[in-house]
Amino acid sequence: MPKKPLFSYQTRIRFHETDSAGRLFFAHQLKLAHDAYEAFLEASGLPLAVIVREKPYDLPIVHTESDYLAPLFAGDPIRIDLTVDRIGRSSFVLSYELYDRHQQNVGRAQTVHVSVDSVTGKKIPLPDEVRRILE
Amino acid sequence: MPKKPLFSYQTRIRFHETDSAGRLFFAHQLKLAHDAYEAFLEASGLPLAVIVREKPYDLPIVHTESDYLAPLFAGDPIRIDLTVDRIGRSSFVLSYELYDRHQQNVGRAQTVHVSVDSVTGKKIPLPDEVRRILE
Amino acid sequence: MPKKPLFSYQTRIRFHETDSAGRLFFAHQLKLAHDAYEAFLEASGLPLAVIVREKPYDLPIVHTESDYLAPLFAGDPIRIDLTVDRIGRSSFVLSYELYDRHQQNVGRAQTVHVSVDSVTGKKIPLPDEVRRILE
Amino acid sequence: MPKKPLFSYQTRIRFHETDSAGRLFFAHQLKLAHDAYEAFLEASGLPLAVIVREKPYDLPIVHTESDYLAPLFAGDPIRIDLTVDRIGRSSFVLSYELYDRHQQNVGRAQTVHVSVDSVTGKKIPLPDEVRRILE
Numbered sequence: 317m318p319k320k321p322l323f324s325y326q327t328r329i330r331f332h333e334t335d336s337a338g339r340l341f342f343a344h345q346l347k348l349a350h351d352a353y354e355a356f357l358e359a360s361g362l363p364l365a366v367i368v369r370e371k372p373y374d375l376p377i378v379h380t381e382s383d384y385l386a387p388l389f390a391g392d393p394i395r396i397d398l399t400v401d402r403i404g405r406s407s408f409v410l411s412y413e414l415y416d417r418h419q420q421n422v423g424r425a426q427t428v429h430v431s432v433d434s435v436t437g438k439k440i441p442l443p444d445e446v447r448r449i450l451e
Numbered sequence: 452m453p454k455k456p457l458f459s460y461q462t463r464i465r466f467h468e469t470d471s472a473g474r475l476f477f478a479h480q481l482k483l484a485h486d487a488y489e490a491f492l493e494a495s496g497l498p499l500a501v502i503v504r505e506k507p508y509d510l511p512i513v514h515t516e517s518d519y520l521a522p523l524f525a526g527d528p529i530r531i532d533l534t535v536d537r538i539g540r541s542s543f544v545l546s547y548e549l550y551d552r553h554q555q556n557v558g559r560a561q562t563v564h565v566s567v568d569s570v571t572g573k574k575i576p577l578p579d580e581v582r583r584i585l586e
Numbered sequence: 587m588p589k590k591p592l593f594s595y596q597t598r599i600r601f602h603e604t605d606s607a608g609r610l611f612f613a614h615q616l617k618l619a620h621d622a623y624e625a626f627l628e629a630s631g632l633p634l635a636v637i638v639r640e641k642p643y644d645l646p647i648v649h650t651e652s653d654y655l656a657p658l659f660a661g662d663p664i665r666i667d668l669t670v671d672r673i674g675r676s677s678f679v680l681s682y683e684l685y686d687r688h689q690q691n692v693g694r695a696q697t698v699h700v701s702v703d704s705v706t707g708k709k710i711p712l713p714d715e716v717r718r719i720l721e
Numbered sequence: 722m723p724k725k726p727l728f729s730y731q732t733r734i735r736f737h738e739t740d741s742a743g744r745l746f747f748a749h750q751l752k753l754a755h756d757a758y759e760a761f762l763e764a765s766g767l768p769l770a771v772i773v774r775e776k777p778y779d780l781p782i783v784h785t786e787s788d789y790l791a792p793l794f795a796g797d798p799i800r801i802d803l804t805v806d807r808i809g810r811s812s813f814v815l816s817y818e819l820y821d822r823h824q825q826n827v828g829r830a831q832t833v834h835v836s837v838d839s840v841t842g843k844k845i846p847l848p849d850e851v852r853r854i855l856e
Contacts, residue, residue, distance in 0.1 A: 336604035346748035365526035391500035471739035481613035635796035661770035
């Protein structure tokens with residue numbers, strides 16, 4: 317049974333996200349996943365803009381994967397369910413499942429984040445405030 | 452006194468819409484205006500995807516302008532008010548006013564559309580169903 | 587007679603720059619114009635990244651316009667000719683003319699830049715090093 | 722020892738490919754990989770635009786992965802080496818290695834493509850003309 321998602325994000329495929337093959341351009345699925353991640357951080361009271369501008373740490377993505385299960389077209393409404401796959405000492409893994417209007421699973425993505433010191437770029441333990449919103 | 456907008460669209464500036472100067476990349480303001488246009492067409496029962504896929508006409512943009520009144524940052528909520536500036540025999544002009552969370556006018560854009568035959572690409576009179584949703 | 591361009595930039599329309607109407611998405615024409623501007627600054631020994639990171643001034647775009655004279659398709663090679671339209675006390679205007687493989691003028695764009703203090707954001711006289719590469 | 726790449730692609734990180742964290746936005750690494758793929762197909766005499774518009778088959782991406790080994794900044798020149806990882810009966814896997822100006826490996830990506838019938842969308846054997854350019 318799938319885990320209950322930590323966060324759900326609704327959007328629509330926009331024209332500029334499709335290409336002349338008529339479908340969502342593959343890299344834009346990861347852009348949409350990141351939009352869901354940003355909306356999750358906002359809803360959790362720790363907006364990404366605040367992390368980047370004010371916090372002594374960053375959470376860069378070091379690995380990503382994406383699967384394409386069905387084509388998506390301009391105007392299609394989609395729901396992206398965000399789940400925390402794993403929380404490590406200085407990293408975490410997020411999963412994104414995309415569903416179309418018929419609740420069909422049309423794609424998925426994963427992002428692996430590490431926590432680093434903003435100044436040195438060196439790996440640091442995951443800050444408590446980040447750990448808290450992921451748990 | 453400003454005209455009452457035909458449609459209002461709410462969104463947020465996403466990270467991928469900013470650049471390393473730290474602000475909304477200028478061309479993306481027009482992308483956001485187009486998102487508002489797509490949302491307006493959907494709300495009017497004439498989605499752009501339906502026009503492109505099924506209708507004998509297209510409504511390509513032949514001219515656009517954009518003004519930048521204040522910088523916009525990642526995470527900023529914005530409202531885009533869409534107004535019809537002019538409806539001609541075979542063209543129409545849309546205006547977009549962008550407002551930040553303090554109702555400050557932070558940018559504006561304009562798109563000029565012509566109606567053309569999908570097959571020949573020749574200018575044709577504005578279809579009635581388009582004229583109707585603009586009036 | 588058209589002015590001799592200050593700089594010429596060659597590129598190709600990529601898939602992700604087209605949309606499901608099958609053509610270059612209109613806002614991406616301005617993105618391509620900006621690519622030409624960045625290439626011009628690099629070739630002039632004053633890369634935009636250096637301006638943003640190291641210089642006490644910025645050159646934000648306050649206005650832009652774009653005309654679409656013919657559709658552009660994925661894979662189309664294009665040439666963008668950059669011309670300086672006007673140099674003012676604290677601003678400059680650049681024009682971009684797009685040509686397809688048959689030397690047909692398929693689009694044009696314009697960007698209006700002002701020079702501002704990086705810290706205060708206030709308008710300042712155009713720095714000499716910028717003026718020099720524009721003349 | 723690394724395989725000799727099938728194709729090398731040179732580009733630069735553009736401003737609109739970075740975000741306000743100051744680096745290449747992660748999803749754009751896959752966009753750049755796809756640019757390399759398009760350039761490879763063009764150089765091989767089988768442009769992607771021709772496949773999409775004229776051929777009875779398509780080569781959609783069903784899976785992608787990407788690793789980020791070092792941050793990339795606006796203006797950075799990069800080289801992308803494209804290698805064929807695997808050719809199956811109706812699929813192929815491409816790898817992309819990104820190198821900065823110091824020949825440091827700064828990122829990598831992979832795209833898995835399947836060949837499908839353009840009309841039915843059903844999996845079909847890899848067309849000979851595609852197999853030929855990959856071998």
